[in-house]
Amino acid sequence: MKRTLSIVYFLLLSSLVLAQKTAPVYLFAYFKDNGQDGLHLAYSNDGYQYQSLKGDSSFLKPTAGKDRLMRDPCIIRGADGKFHMVWTVSWNEKSIGYASSEDLIHWSEQQTIPVMEHEPDARNCWAPELLYDSRTKDYMIYWATTIKGKFPETQDKAENAYNHRMYYVTTKDFKTYTPAKLLYEPGFNVIDATIQTDGQQYVMFLKDETRTPPQKNLRVAFSKTSTGPYTKASPPITGNYWAEGPTVAKVDGQWVVYFDKYTEHTYGAVASKDLQTWTDISDKIRxxxxxxxxxVLTISPAELAKLKR
Known part of the structure; x- marks a missing residue:
């Protein structure tokens, strides 16, 4: 009997060790201050508690754009196995930054992609994100831009009169890009969209940037294709505080949306199993x-080990 229990214990312990060696690691790419020092990375084994890497110093200094900032970094693993990253290069330029990497340590030469240079009245390109669409075999880059004179029904003098909508381009090789098109017009000032796949549908998490009366909350919209059309935005999924910069992970079988509680200088999170009912779990994260x-994205334990070294 003791021998049997010892064998069972050994097998359970071996399974636990194997799981720890193969379970994906959550990696969080972010910026600090104004984005002047570049890319920061943190990791988590459970999706709740994140620890900075490299003593919370930069992994990549920004060189793209006139202002050479690296705000709002978005990294995905592409179909080619490489990591692809886009970011905000400036508060008021018409371009975004792009670079790729095999290991998140050594990066390609940084590119400045002039996605809105054709729009004379475009004021900015904020918080670009990437999605690889396995159906079309395209990468979609999408971001928020204010174009002077467009959508006057939601124009507000507050906050420097920004009045954003979501735009996008697609590419197969990060060398040539389709012309920029409108991605989402929800009927309000919108920024910080991030798109996830859920079975056969696409889920867009976004920020309602309305200032008067203030909204400043996160909402959800759905589409059958990555480029839309997307449904009317849901009621807010965040609480009575200002939230922005949503990013999404699957943790413990549920959707977890992390976001910046920027007026409180801290991070928050909400969770859902069905994308309909949301629970605030801000007290569980760090x-x-x-x-x-x-x-946020997932990497292997071996990739994390390289980053730690």
Missing amino acids: FPKGTRHGT
């Missing part, structure tokens, strides 16, 4: 001090 708008 991020490095000073974390700003970022994105």
Whole structure:
């Protein structure tokens, strides 16, 4: 009997060790301050408690754009196995930054992609994100831009009169890009969209940026294709505080949306199993001090070990 129990214990312990070696690691890419020092990374084994890597110093210094900032970094693993990253290069330029990497340590030469240079009245390109669409074999880059004179029905003098909508381009090789098109017009000032796949549908998490009367909350919309059309935005999924910069992970079988509670200088999170009913789990999460708008992806334990070295 003792021998049998010892064998069972050994098998359970071996399974636990194997699971720890193969279970995906959550990696969070973010910026600090104004984004002047570049890319910061943190990791988590459970999706709740994140620890900074490299002593919370930068993994990549920004060189793209006139202002050379690296705000709102978004990293995905592409169909080619490489990591692809886009980011905000400036508060008021018409371009975004792009670079790729095999290991998240050594990066390609940084590119400045002039996605809105054709729009004379475009004021900015904020918080770009990436999605690889396995149906079309395209990468979609999408971001928020204010174009002067467009959508006057939601124009507000507050906050420097920004009045954003979501736009996008697609590419197969990050060398040539389709012309920019309108991605989402929800009937209000919208920024910080991030798109996830859920079976046969696409789920867009977004920020209602309305200032008067203030909304500043996160909402959800759905589509059958990555480029839309997307449904009317849901009621707010966040609470009585200002939230922005949503990013999404699957943790313990549920959707977890992390976001920047930027007026409170901290991070929050909500969770859902059905994308309809949301629970605030902000008390369960921890991020490095000073974390700003970022994105989450999963990497292998071996890739994390390289980052730690």
